[in-house]
Amino acid sequence: MQDNLKSSSYQQLEQKSKYTNMFLRWFLYFVLILFASYFIFPLYVMVVTSLKTMEEIRQGTLLSWPSGLNFESWAVAWGGRGYGAGDTFLKPYFWNSIKMVVPAVFFSTFIGAMTGYVLTKWRFKGDSWVFLFLLFGCFIPFQAILLPMARTLGALGISNSIVGLVLVHTVYGIPFTTLFFRNYYVSVPTELVKAARIDGAGFFKIFFKILLPISSPIIVVTVIWQFTQIWNDFLFGSTFSFGEAAPIQVALNNMVLSSTSVKEYNVDMASAIIAGVPTLIVYVLAGKYFIRGLTSGAVKG
């Protein structure tokens, strides 16, 4: 009875505030859309600017619509004008980045999976200290390792090379990949592993037959996280490589900063889009995994 009374007065309250509610809803959508335009604005400006000619850019405004779909600046950004020396364009650097990202993502993910597996399923004395030891690597400001790294790469004869960058990205990816796999394998019941051990399965057999088949979600998260980090890296790229071996972010920055000729904003914007498109595609296609990596990886790093 009393419950009934309560819920009916609750409904009355709701009725009364119907108009306030409607106003509130409109306000809500207004604010949300306002912020959405702030976030979408630079992307919009980049795309329309890249499709304009320089003449149109000078005459119109940031927001004005291009006169047509003019992909010329995209072609220039990607393949250059073909006049030889001083003609910088992104194509070779885009491939540099691919050649750097694929092995670095593979090695760091593999090592992370192995260490995560040991730390959760083959626990040993002091293993949580080892985890902490690795985890700390997520946080160091890389400025503290730039100087010795440059010297080490020089001593190994791989400075200013893609191999060198693969090494750097693999090493500094390990703390993150370990964290991802360790946190995922913690929730896999250890009984499964124990049973397999009693049946005589060895270390690698358990990993490949039991753990790996159920690891696809965390592999996706890790690969996306590592791919985004390494593709977007600028500090290592710009410190340890220059000229021909540079990855795409370094090349983009050089292109935009080069003051040799008249600024061509349309080409700059096309270049920026080309450098950003791979990670954007990954984000749009696998947003769920992207966010999961972001919240668990960045929560600790």
Add this chain to the structure above:
Amino acid sequence: MFKWLEKNLPKIVMAPAVGLIGWFVYGFVLWTLYISFTNSKILPKYELWGFGQYEKLWASRKWLISVDNLLVFTALFLIFCIVIGIILAIFLDQKIRAEGVLRTIYLYPMALSFIVTGTAWKWILNPTLGIQKMFIDWGFENFTFDWLVNREMAIYTIVIAGVWQSAGFVMALFLAGLRSVEDEIIKAAKIDGAGLFTVYWRILLPMMRPVFFTSFVILVHISIKSYDLIVALTQGGPGISTTMPALFMTQAAFHKSQVGLSAASAMMMFMAVAAVIIPYLYSELRRENAR
């Protein structure tokens, strides 16, 4: 022999990772620490020189400007990211139509590199053809927006671009936090007559304390390390008005042959990060152990 191998296989598999991190993280940080106590110029020297580099660092006008900029940037970056992030998270939590689309829009800048972001904002903010011209063409003839080339204001352009890139991330953290609160708590509060505002202000936001903490740590971490965005947007200019510690360090190390000084600046950054991270890690571990 085979028995031994089998027994120690897990440790052998761990060894490469531990070795690599031991060498490339701990070893390198210690090396940098050591060099910061030497009088190294172009090449590292190994005789100890005491705190000379640190004295030089804190007497350097450029370093003081860097630290000043870092404090201004961090404060504004934190406030705007957290306020915008919370507003968006709370508003999105009201059973909004097209929530997925909006969320995607708020978060996509996180997928871009700071170089791409910087390039885009540099074009938007440039006074001759960017926002300023847009408003003038719209009829606001006296409109000026020259922050990018204005010594006093240039640091705020870095805040604008930085907030644009990271606010969506704070939104995602808070939205996840709000979604993890049991519905019963909200229902009970509403039945007791609490309005929506009270529910959030009095009940939900106080429950989000760990999320505040996490966002704070991540954002401070991003801002201490910020380098790419400044390179792409202002190169530390006009003059040295937007220089920051990370930029100071790389310039001293690789352009000015001040290896010792750059090592000292790197160690200052390291300590700043440690001051934020160690309490965080400690509390995280305690929370995990308490579970």
